[in-house]
Amino acid sequence: MNRLLDANPNPVSALQGRLRAYGVRGKGRLMSAEELAERGRQEVRQLLAEQRAAAERRLARALATSGIPERFRDKSFGAYQVTTPGQERALIACRDYAHALTGAAVRGDTLLLLGGSGTGKTHLACAILAQALIAGHSGRYCSLAGALRALRDARSSLTERVAFASLSEPPVLVLDDVTTALDAAGRALLFEVLDARYGQLRSTILIGDLGAEALEQALGARILERLCESGASIVTFDWPSYRRRFLASGSPGSAPEARSQI
Secondary structure (H helix, E strand, O other): OHHHHHHOOOHHHHHHHHHHHOOOEEOOEEOOHHHHHHHHHHHHHHHHHHHHHHHHHHHHHHHHHHOOOHHHOOOOOOOOOOOOHHHHHHHHHHHHHHHHHOOOOOOOOEEEEEEOOOOOHHHHHHHHHHHHHHOOOOEEEEEHHHHHHHHHOOOOHHHHHHHHHHHHOOOEEEEEOOOOOOOHHHHHHHHHHHHHHHHOOOEEEEEEOOOHHHHHHHHOHHHHHHHHHOOOEEEEEOOOOHHHHHHHHOOHHHHHHHHHHO
C-alpha cells in the first residue's frame, strides 16, 4: 500500500492527468466535475430531443400512410364529448380496446361499432387506430367499398397480392361504411380478408350505420360467424346524430362539439 501511495502521492493530480489524456477541457482549461456533469445533462437532453423528433416524424409518416381521413387525424379520446351514459360506455369500451392493442402484441379481437350516422363511431375508431400507431403498430383505415374496389380492380396476380396484403397484413384494420348488403362476390372477398386476419390474430374494427341483425343481413351469416370467432365486441351508438342536433339547434356555439364527434 505504501509503495502505491509513493508511486501516486496525489490521486487528484492523477485524475486530472487522466482527464487531460482524454482531452476533457473547456475553454483551454480543465473542466470541473460540475461542468462535466452539466455537459452530460446537455447531451442527454439533446439526445432525448432528437429521439422525440424522430418519433414524431415516424408517427407523421404512419398517419399519412394509414388512410385515416384528414378530418379525423386529430381525433382523440380526450376530444370525445360525453353527455349520456351510452356515450360513456362507448368511450370506455373503445379505450379498453385501444389499451389492449398497445400491449406487447395485438390479440386479434374484433370490434363492431354499430349505430346511426353522425354519432361518433369514426371518431372513436380513428382514435383507436392512432393509439395503435403511436404504440408502433402499423394499421390501415378504409371504407368497405374502397377495400372491395381495390381487390376487384386488381389487373394481375401481383397487384391482387398487393391489394390483399394491404388489407390482411396490418395488425389493425378499420373498415368503415359497412352499410349495404354485399353481393356473393363481395362477401367472398371480404370473408377471405377476414379469414386471413383471423388466422394471424390481427385486430379488425368494423363501422356500420346499422344494428346487429342488419349487419348479418348485409354481410351474411358466414362472415358474422367468423367475426364472432375472433372475440367480437359490439358497441351500439343509439343516440341522435350530432350533425342533426347542430342543424336543429341552429346555434353556432354548438358547432365545435358537433364537429368533434363526427
